[in-house]
Structure formats: structure tokens, C-alpha cells
Amino acid sequence: MTLDTMMPEIVHSAVPGRLRLKVPRILNRPERVRNLVTHVRGLSGIRSVNARSMTGSLIVTHDPKIDAEDIRKQISGLLSLIDDPAQHAAASPPRERKEAGKRPARRRVRTAARDVPAWHCRPAGEVIGTFGSDETRGLDSREASARLKRFGPNVLPHEAGPSNLALFAKQFEGLPVMMLVGSAAVSFATGGVADAVATLSVVALNGVLGYVTEGQAERRIHALTGQSEHPVRVLRDGAVLNLPSSRLVSGDVVLVSAGSLVPADARLVSVDGLMVDESALTGESMPVAKSDTDRLLRDTPIGDRSTMLYAGTIVAEGRGRAVVVATAGDTEAARLQRLSSTATRPQAPVEAELDRLGSKLAIASLAACGVFAGIGILRGYSASMILKDALALAVAAVPEGLPMVATTTLSLGLGRMQRRGILIRQLSAVESMGALQVLCLDKTGTLTQNRMEVVTAVAGGEEVPLDRKADLDVLAALAVLNNDASVEDGAANGSSQTEHAILGFALSQGLDAGQLRQHYPRKATIERKPGRPWMATLHEEPGDDRLLLTLKGSPEDVLNRCNRLVTVEGSVPLEASDRKRIIELNERLAARPARVLAFARGHTDNPDADPQGLEFVGMLAMVDPVRPGAKALIRKIRRAGIRPVLITGDQAATAAAVADEVELSGGGALRVIDSTSIADLSPDLLAGLAQDTHVFARVASHQKLAIVKALQASGRIVAMTGDGVNDAPALAAANIGIAMGESGTELARDVANVVIRDDNLETLVEAIAQGRAIYRNIRRSLEYLVTTNMSEIAVSILEALHGPGELETPMELLWINLVTDVFPGLGLALADPDPDVMDRPPRMAGEHIVPERDFARMAQDSGVIAVSALLSHLVGLARYGPGPETRGMTFLTLSQAQLLYTLVCQRTDPKKLHPEKLLENRTLDLALLGSSALGALPFFVPFLRRLLGIAPLRASDMALSLGAAAIPLATVLARRSIQLHLDPEDPPNA
Structure with missing residues (x-):
């Protein structure tokens, strides 16, 4: 059968507005039937389409004013597409797009990635005919209105941010919070309503604090990403109109000239010296020449598609006329947005470490409760007593201040960054900045100013x-x-x-x-x-x-x-x-x-x-000039042990020149790799290659994403900076995605978790320094919290072994944790950055926030604190026996010993722990004074005494308790002095 005999034939057209055709190419080919129906529905004036593969017939109802022969010719032009699923996706009618929008996002992404239209390799006249348009007259205004109603406005869909409920619920994730909730539940079950309410209040306060802080960041970033309308010159009914870009539809003929922002993806039909700046899409900084007659292959890269205009690019020179082939969610910019949505950002280091530490504390708590239960059974305690003692131990084991200290510290750090012009979407990103090991930099608009x-x-x-x-x-x-x-x-x-x-x-x-x-x-x-x-x-x-x-x-x-x-x-x-x-x-x-x-x-x-x-x-x-401060930025981040990598869509020579100007390689040999060298590499080979490369040139958006993932595969914490649509997938996948606030595209700001509001890269250095300081301070706070809670566990177990009725009440331990944990922990966490914070390398990949080697020292310190509290406890037993007086003495010693111990937690490096500098942190000093007053408050307020189960103390009892509380501070200072004498070397990351 020849091609001519396979063309559609009119079988019946006697009824106005109804046409039956015989189409041999769809006979017994259901997949061709679906594709053909999809395309015919997109033709102008078509009202309904029905086809049968068993008979090869096609029934079309249409506007009676349209000649049947014209419809037959248009359908004949569509037959070359019905074997091409990509073209089928490109021409899908509005109702199908709406249905696709209801499917799960993951499925939509896979379809979009596979079904890429090939308008660039088809003749301009054929494209115009496919959309039922006319080069000189454009679309009929009624047809354009109908398509706008069916397809919707030409607006790039935004990724919906988390709902208020989801953002609030996110604050209660993590084991430490779950442990507190579990502790409150047990308190309710055993009648400890006050204990439960106090514990849940801590959880709620932590959640509200995180919700408010992250919500403010989301609102500030969304204020930057609002889309703006711009006028477009469009042919409608043979007249040139200035229409808002949102009213464009597929088939519209648009007129562009120098300075025009391209409103949608379009196939060029005529050009006059047309040059287009496609840097936002491809990263190529130089304008590219366009043509309406070039013959291109289907797999021609986007940057080389000379016959196409793409949404978001800018006309640099000349004039042109083009027919719109894709709007809104069907554009290349939207495809990149969907690719960004598939990229998963790794968990922040501090989140992972808190989860790990929380798991360890949970195991320790369960083990301690098991020991308790065993002791109780051996001693013949009642079930209610065993449960009550286990609850007290659980409260002792869980550091109630842990989530609040971490959240408050990060949120305050986020606030400082916002005042410096850096908007951070998630609290954890503040700390991730400090863990940064590789900084991937886009050239155009990031290192350079994206202007000539x-x-x-x-x-x-x-x-x-x-x-x-x-x-x-x-x-x-x-x-x-x-x-x-x-x-x-x-x-x-x-x-x-x-x-x-x-x-x-x-x-x-x-x-x-x-x-x-x-x-x-x-x-x-x-x-x-x-x-x-x-x-x-x-x-x-x-x-x-x-x-x-x-x-x-x-x-x-x-x-x-x-x-x-x-x-x-x-x-x-x-x-x-x-x-x-x-x-x-x-x-x-x-x-x-x-x-x-x-x-x-x-x-x-x-x-x-x-x-x-x-x-x-x-x-x-x-x-395209290098941004002011770019060279200084590279010098500072290299001194900080962070490796800069340039990833750009520009030519290798252009990228290498910029890299040399900012001294990217630090004076060493510059290694530049063109994207063609990595196109077919496996992820493992690319991961190895990425470790020694300074510049990746001519890189497409999906390759930027692959390079970021390759760097992450080696365990590195990777940041990606960018401003263009082509940067969005890599920004979404990086541990830290950093977008430009002024020059950046809406999509780049949408997917990044850090936005530099004024495009000043120098503020990045401040953010990294602040992140490192936050991490180091949180580490010191965690060591303090874990050490003091270990001392409470030790005291509780030894009291239980000594005899019934001696154990501290759950409310006592909760009060100690809230008073001696939260404020001192915050005082430690809010210390100013160490002067050398940017002169040290970033911490090693996989290093725990509380290193294993430190647990031995922390165990020693907790043991000394426990011994000092037990000393008061034994004296109280000798004087008063088990009861409120003994619990009061133990309570006072334990709380004040922990507060004094905070002073030596300011430095883990013995060389920097000078006794005369123990009071240099004014925030911590005020926190200790306030906490000391709160620790003593129950002794003077009857209601609190009854709630905690303690009694007033005599002056001699108070003096003995406070004297015992000073023992841990003196012991730790003596031990560290000896340690410094024996090992004068300066340990890293102290």
C-alpha cells in the first residue's frame, strides 16, 4: 500500500458539521487511534471526535462553516505524528491535561520527562497548520478565547509550599520530641497530671517557636517569587494586539523584538537578525542566533535549537515572528520545574545527628527503666511503685531542653541571617551552611553579573x-x-x-x-x-x-x-x-x-x-563582568577548607577565563571538563571525576543535577548557587540550594532553601561562619545536656538501689531539666563565633555531632556531678531520713552543680579553657544567674515545694549542698589542667 492510498478519504459529509472519513493508517491500530483523536481535538473548530480501529473510520463533528476538505487536509498532515508519543503529549487537549493534573505528581514527572515535543525539527508551515493558525492573521479571537478557557492561563505553575498544618506538624518530628510525648502519656496514665502538662508545655512551646520562625521565612521568600504580567504583541484576526502574557494560547502568533521577554515556547516562522539571550534556560551567557529555516535533528540539545523560542528567555537583537506551541505547564521551564520536584534534598546533618542521639538516649532510657524494674521486682516493690520510679527515671533520661535548645538556636541564627539579607527557608539549612564542604557555583548571574x-x-x-x-x-x-x-x-x-x-x-x-x-x-x-x-x-x-x-x-x-x-x-x-x-x-x-x-x-x-x-x-x-567580591569570596571559602566548583552552560573558554579571574583553583592547575566528556559516564565514574574537577562547562540542567549528586555520593555536604531556570533541579537536590533574590528567576527562588536577597555573595561567607558557629555551639550544648542527664540517671539508679522512697520525684527532675538545661543550653548555643571559625576546615564527612571519643569524658564528668549530689543525699539521709528534706538537699546540689558545670562546657579544647575567661560569655552569665534563681525559687514558694515534694532547708544544709555543687567545677578544671600539661597539641574542631 502506497502512502497516497493511506491518506484519509471522505466517506460521508452530507450532514453540515458532521464528517466521516476512512483512515487506513488507524485500521487495527488502537494506539494510533488514541494519538490521532488527541491531535484532531486540538484543531480549530472541532467539536467532537470519535474513531474505531476495527473499521479504520473517523467521525468528526465540527463548525459547519469549515469546509470538509480543509479538515481532511489538516488530518492528513497529522498522520506523521500518530506513531510519535512525544508529539501526542505535546498536542494533548486541555481536558486531558486537566485529568493528568489530577494524577500523582511522581507519575506526571515521568511522563513529562519522556514526552518532549519535537517542534524544532518540523517545518514552520506544518507547525502552523497543526495548530490551526495563520502566519499573517494569527488565531481567530473566538478560538483563542475557547482555548484559553480549556487550557487555562499561561502562568508557570508554582510548587505549592507546605501548608500551615504540615509546617506545624513538622515541628513535632524526631525521637526527642516523641520521647517527651511518651513520657507525658505515662504521667497521665499514672495520675501525674501536673508532670504531663509541664512536659507537653515544653513540646508545644518548641513546636510554636519552630512554626513561627519557618513560616516567616516561607512568607518572605514567596514575596520574592510572585509572578508578574508583561505585555506581548500577538496577531489575532489579522490585527496586532498588546495582550497580557497570561492570555496566550497554543497557536497564537507572537511578534518579538529586542528587549522582549519570550512569553511561551514557540516555533519561529520568520526572523530578521534575531539573537536571543537564553542564559536563564541554558546558562550560556552569549546571545544565540535564531533561524526559521534550519533543519535540525530530533535530539538537538535545547541550546542548539535555533528554530525555537523558549519561555523566560530574552530577545537580544533583531525581530521575529513565532507560533506558540506550549504554554504554562507544558513549557521547557515547567519541565525543568517538574524535574526539580523529583530531586530530594538530603536530611540536614544536625537533623540526622539529633535523630541518632535521640535513638541512643531512647535505648539508654529503656535500659535504665529495665534495670529499675528488675531492682523493684527483686526488692518486692508494688507495681505502682515500680511504674512511678520508672517514670521518674524516664524523665531523668530524656533531655527536655534538647529540642528547644536546638530549635531556638537555629531560629535565632536564621533571624540573624535574615537581617544580613539571607532568607533561609528551613531552620536546618542554617546549620547545613556550616557543614558545607563543596560549593558549586553557577557562572552567569552568580559569579558574574549577567549583563554586558x-x-x-x-x-x-x-x-x-x-x-x-x-x-x-x-x-x-x-x-x-x-x-x-x-x-x-x-x-x-x-x-x-x-x-x-x-x-x-x-x-x-x-x-x-x-x-x-x-x-x-x-x-x-x-x-x-x-x-x-x-x-x-x-x-x-x-x-x-x-x-x-x-x-x-x-x-x-x-x-x-x-x-x-x-x-x-x-x-x-x-x-x-x-x-x-x-x-x-x-x-x-x-x-x-x-x-x-x-x-x-x-x-x-x-x-x-x-x-x-x-x-x-x-x-x-x-x-559579563565578575561580581564585586567574587574573588574575595573564593579566597575566603578556600581558606575555610571548602572546595569551589564552577558548573556552567557556557563555553569552556569563557568558563575558564572567569575561573582564572576569581582564582578558583587557588593558584594550581585549572581542570576544565566539557559536558561532552561526561555525557555517557556512569554515576560511579562521574563521582570519581567530580572530586578533582574545578570547572564543568557546557552543562545542561540534568547534568548539573547529576554532578551535584555525584559529589554527594562521596558523603560531601554540597551547596549549589544559581539564578536560572536551568539551575533549579540542581538547587533542589543540593544539601543547600542558594538562589539569587534580585536577578534570580522565580523557579530558582521557588526550589532553593536559601535566597540571597541582594545578590551579595559576600554575605555567604557570613552565613557559613554563622552556620559553623551554630553547629559548634549546639555540639557544646548537647554535650552539656547529655552529661547532666547522665548524672541524673546515675543519681536515680543509685538512690533506687539504696532503698525505697529515696528517689527524686518526676516533677523535681523535670524542673531541674527545664531550669538547668534550657537557659544554660541556650547561653552556650548563643556564644559568638570563635575568631578562627573560618580558618579551620569543615568537619569530616560522617563525623558525629557528639564524637564517640567524647563520651568517656562526658561519663567522667557526669559521674562527678552524680557523686556530689549523692554526697548531699547521704548527708540528708543521715540527718532526716528519706523524705522532703533529703530530696531538697539532693535537688539543690544536683541543679547547682549542673549550672556551674556549664562554665567549663564553653570550650572542649583545654588550651582555650582559661579560668579567667569562664565569665566572658555575658549571655551565659545572665542565663546562669536566672537559672540559679529559678533553682532556688521552690524553696521559697510553698506551692512549688508541694509540687516538687521538697521541704525548706536550714542554712547549714544549704551551705553543705552548695559546697558539694562546686566539686564538679573544681574537678573538671583540675583534670583539664593536667590534660593540657600532658598533651599541649591543639585538637581540631574544638
Whole structure:
């Protein structure tokens, strides 16, 4: 059967608005039937479609005004697509998209990743016909309204943030909190209502604090990510309209020009010197040329699809006309957003460590309760007494202040970061900044400013400093006349970044652009286009009947049209030596790398004649400048032991030049790898390669994601900075995703957990230092909390072994934990960063927040605290026997001993534990004074005495208890003094 015999045939069309066709290609092919029905439904004027694979028939109801033969021809054009599931996805009708939106997100992501439209490799006319549009008239306005109603507005869907309920529930995750809840439940079951209420109050306070802090961060970040409308020139009913971008639909014909923000994905149908800045999508900083006739392969990378425009990119030069093929959630930007949603951010180190520590404490608590139960059974205690004692021990084992200290410390750190211009979405990200080991940097918009700037001028065939204005006046005048950018408030506005840079150079030379343009009014423009790498403008010149012609473009092409050279002495013949010198200058500037444009002038009587015989005026070299502070940032993070890695969509030469400028390799050999070298590597090989590479160039968004995961595979804590849509997947997967607040795209800010509000990278160093300080301080707080709780467990077990009725009450232990844990723990956690915090390497991967080696020291310290409390306990037994007086003495010694022990927890390094500096932390000093007062308060308030089960103490009892409380402090200071004498080396990460 030939192709012609497989074309659709009209079987019946007598009834207006109803058409039956025979389609041989769908006979007994159900999958083709589904695809064809999907495409036909998307045609203009189609009301319903039904098909049967068993008979190969297609029944279409349509607008009676549409000729049946026209519909047959359109359906014939769709037959090439029905074997292509990707095209099927691209043309799916609105109702199917709505249904797809109801499916689970994971399924949607897989479909979107597989079903990528191939409009770029299809002829423009075929694409227009597929969407029932017209190149010169656009869509019918009624059809456009119908599609808008069916498809919805052209707005990129945002990832919904956590609901208030989910954010609140998140605060109660983790074993320490669960242990507290369990303890409260046991208290309720045994009649200890006051104990249970006090414990749950701690849990609730911790949850509210975390919820409020993280909620504020979410609101601040969402305030930055609001989408804004922008007008788009659209053809409707043959007229050009300015419509909001949200009202675009597939099939619309849009008109773009220099400075336009591309509103949707579109297939070009005509171009006139069109250049597009696709850095937000591909990371490539230089504008790329576009064409409506290039023949491309289906697997052509996005950055090389010269026939396409993509949403979120910016037209740099020229003009174009394109038919919209995808809007809203079907665009490439949305596909990258869905790819971002599949990336899972690893658990923050502090979260993992708190979970691990909580598990250990839970096991210790259960073991201690088991010991208790065994003792009680052997001694013949009643079940109620055993349960009550086990509850007291459980309260002793659980550090009630642990979640509150960690949450409060992180939230206060988050607040400090926000005041410095860094918005942090999750509390844990504050600490993750301090654990950072590898910092992956995007080039365009992160290390560089994502704008063009003139850095070098060439006039008279020589390089001229930019401040020598007298030698650059002719070049500056041409930069004004041959330029599409306008001037507003003394600055360049509109058009492309290149035009901005050129006009900005002219303005910096002191020219009045408006006056100059009035003096030489433009009469015509010859646009740049493929095969014509230059732009010419024609101007009236007072006193001359001829037109002034200015030329701007590729240095080689401009030079070939010149036979004279403008110098400070005037116009002179252009010699061969001059040409050679100018070409060498161009090659040197281009190798920087920089974008170089040449300028020439002449006069003509014939505007249509090919420009020749011109005067060569000079050249301007432009670069995307490195951000202020970028070099200092790299130097500081390298000193801090953090490895910087540059990941960019730019060419290797451009990336290497920026890396050299910021000294990315620290003076060593720079290793640059092009994405083509890693395209087919396995994850294991890529992980090995990533450990020694400084720069990854020409990297697509999915490769950025793979590189981040490869670095994480070695156990590293990885941060990724970026501002573009193409950075979003990697930002979502990194331990820390850092987006730019001012220049960043909405999607980048949406998926990042850290946003730099003013794009100032120097604040990153502050954030890293603060994160390290927070981690080190939380570590000291945890060591303090665990040590003091271990002392309470020891005291409780020894009291239980000694005799019935001697054990501290659960409310006593809860009061001690809240009074002597929370405020002193916060005092330790809020200490200022150590002066050398950024001069030490980050902690080793996998290192526990409380190292195993420290548990022996902590056990010794807890033992000394327990012994001092038991000393008071035994004296109280001798004087009063078991009862409130003895419990009061034990309570006072235990609480005050723990408070005094806080002073030596400020430093784990013996070299830095100087007795005269024990009171240098004013926050901790105030916390200890307040906690000491709260520890003594129950002795003076009858209600609290009854609640805790203690009695007032005589002066001698109080003096003995306080004396015993000083024993742990003196013992630890003596031991550390001996340790320093025996081992004077400075231990790391102390």
C-alpha cells in the first residue's frame, strides 16, 4: 500500500458539521487511534471526535462553516505524528491535561520527562497548520478565547509550599520530641497530671517557636517569587494586539523584538537578525542566533535549537515572528520545574545527628527503666511503685531542653541571617551552611553579573584606555547612532544587553545621546541576519545631501568593507599593517573571552547599495563582568577548607577565563571538563571525576543535577548557587540550594532553601561562619545536656538501689531539666563565633555531632556531678531520713552543680579553657544567674515545694549542698589542667 492510498478519504459529509472519513493508517491500530483523536481535538473548530480501529473510520463533528476538505487536509498532515508519543503529549487537549493534573505528581514527572515535543525539527508551515493558525492573521479571537478557557492561563505553575498544618506538624518530628510525648502519656496514665502538662508545655512551646520562625521565612521568600504580567504583541484576526502574557494560547502568533521577554515556547516562522539571550534556560551567557529555516535533528540539545523560542528567555537583537506551541505547564521551564520536584534534598546533618542521639538516649532510657524494674521486682516493690520510679527515671533520661535548645538556636541564627539579607527557608539549612564542604557555583548571574559591560576600546588601530575621552569621541558617537537602546534618566534602557553596554560606554564618555540623535535623525536600518553579521543605520547629516552610514558588527566583516582608518590626526588610508594589527587585537580580545564589535562610517547616495569603502573607526570589547567580591569570596571559602566548583552552560573558554579571574583553583592547575566528556559516564565514574574537577562547562540542567549528586555520593555536604531556570533541579537536590533574590528567576527562588536577597555573595561567607558557629555551639550544648542527664540517671539508679522512697520525684527532675538545661543550653548555643571559625576546615564527612571519643569524658564528668549530689543525699539521709528534706538537699546540689558545670562546657579544647575567661560569655552569665534563681525559687514558694515534694532547708544544709555543687567545677578544671600539661597539641574542631 502506497502512502497516497493511506491518506484519509471522505466517506460521508452530507450532514453540515458532521464528517466521516476512512483512515487506513488507524485500521487495527488502537494506539494510533488514541494519538490521532488527541491531535484532531486540538484543531480549530472541532467539536467532537470519535474513531474505531476495527473499521479504520473517523467521525468528526465540527463548525459547519469549515469546509470538509480543509479538515481532511489538516488530518492528513497529522498522520506523521500518530506513531510519535512525544508529539501526542505535546498536542494533548486541555481536558486531558486537566485529568493528568489530577494524577500523582511522581507519575506526571515521568511522563513529562519522556514526552518532549519535537517542534524544532518540523517545518514552520506544518507547525502552523497543526495548530490551526495563520502566519499573517494569527488565531481567530473566538478560538483563542475557547482555548484559553480549556487550557487555562499561561502562568508557570508554582510548587505549592507546605501548608500551615504540615509546617506545624513538622515541628513535632524526631525521637526527642516523641520521647517527651511518651513520657507525658505515662504521667497521665499514672495520675501525674501536673508532670504531663509541664512536659507537653515544653513540646508545644518548641513546636510554636519552630512554626513561627519557618513560616516567616516561607512568607518572605514567596514575596520574592510572585509572578508578574508583561505585555506581548500577538496577531489575532489579522490585527496586532498588546495582550497580557497570561492570555496566550497554543497557536497564537507572537511578534518579538529586542528587549522582549519570550512569553511561551514557540516555533519561529520568520526572523530578521534575531539573537536571543537564553542564559536563564541554558546558562550560556552569549546571545544565540535564531533561524526559521534550519533543519535540525530530533535530539538537538535545547541550546542548539535555533528554530525555537523558549519561555523566560530574552530577545537580544533583531525581530521575529513565532507560533506558540506550549504554554504554562507544558513549557521547557515547567519541565525543568517538574524535574526539580523529583530531586530530594538530603536530611540536614544536625537533623540526622539529633535523630541518632535521640535513638541512643531512647535505648539508654529503656535500659535504665529495665534495670529499675528488675531492682523493684527483686526488692518486692508494688507495681505502682515500680511504674512511678520508672517514670521518674524516664524523665531523668530524656533531655527536655534538647529540642528547644536546638530549635531556638537555629531560629535565632536564621533571624540573624535574615537581617544580613539571607532568607533561609528551613531552620536546618542554617546549620547545613556550616557543614558545607563543596560549593558549586553557577557562572552567569552568580559569579558574574549577567549583563554586558565594555571593558576595552580600540581606536585608530590601537587599544585606548576608556578614560581617554578625546581619542574615543568618534567611536562613542557611532555607539549612540548605531544603537536601538533608549536613554531614560541618564541610563540605557530597553533593547539587548549588548546595546545597553555600548550605549552605556557612550554615555560614560560624556555624550548627550538625545541631542546627537536629534542632530543626525535615523532614516533607515539594515538589520543583522544570518549571513549578514552586521547592522547598519542611515542618518540625515546637516549640510550634506548624502546619508551618513554607520556600521556595527563582526570585526572581520566590518574591516573588509573599509579602505580608510580614522585616527586622532584624521582619516588615513588603511594599510595592510593596520589590518594585521587590528585582526590581532580582535583575536586577543576574543580569547579573553570577550564579545568584540567593530564600528565604521561612510556616506552613501544609495541606501540599498552594499556598504563599501568605509572608514574603520574602532572596536569595543564586552564581557559579563565578575561580581564585586567574587574573588574575595573564593579566597575566603578556600581558606575555610571548602572546595569551589564552577558548573556552567557556557563555553569552556569563557568558563575558564572567569575561573582564572576569581582564582578558583587557588593558584594550581585549572581542570576544565566539557559536558561532552561526561555525557555517557556512569554515576560511579562521574563521582570519581567530580572530586578533582574545578570547572564543568557546557552543562545542561540534568547534568548539573547529576554532578551535584555525584559529589554527594562521596558523603560531601554540597551547596549549589544559581539564578536560572536551568539551575533549579540542581538547587533542589543540593544539601543547600542558594538562589539569587534580585536577578534570580522565580523557579530558582521557588526550589532553593536559601535566597540571597541582594545578590551579595559576600554575605555567604557570613552565613557559613554563622552556620559553623551554630553547629559548634549546639555540639557544646548537647554535650552539656547529655552529661547532666547522665548524672541524673546515675543519681536515680543509685538512690533506687539504696532503698525505697529515696528517689527524686518526676516533677523535681523535670524542673531541674527545664531550669538547668534550657537557659544554660541556650547561653552556650548563643556564644559568638570563635575568631578562627573560618580558618579551620569543615568537619569530616560522617563525623558525629557528639564524637564517640567524647563520651568517656562526658561519663567522667557526669559521674562527678552524680557523686556530689549523692554526697548531699547521704548527708540528708543521715540527718532526716528519706523524705522532703533529703530530696531538697539532693535537688539543690544536683541543679547547682549542673549550672556551674556549664562554665567549663564553653570550650572542649583545654588550651582555650582559661579560668579567667569562664565569665566572658555575658549571655551565659545572665542565663546562669536566672537559672540559679529559678533553682532556688521552690524553696521559697510553698506551692512549688508541694509540687516538687521538697521541704525548706536550714542554712547549714544549704551551705553543705552548695559546697558539694562546686566539686564538679573544681574537678573538671583540675583534670583539664593536667590534660593540657600532658598533651599541649591543639585538637581540631574544638
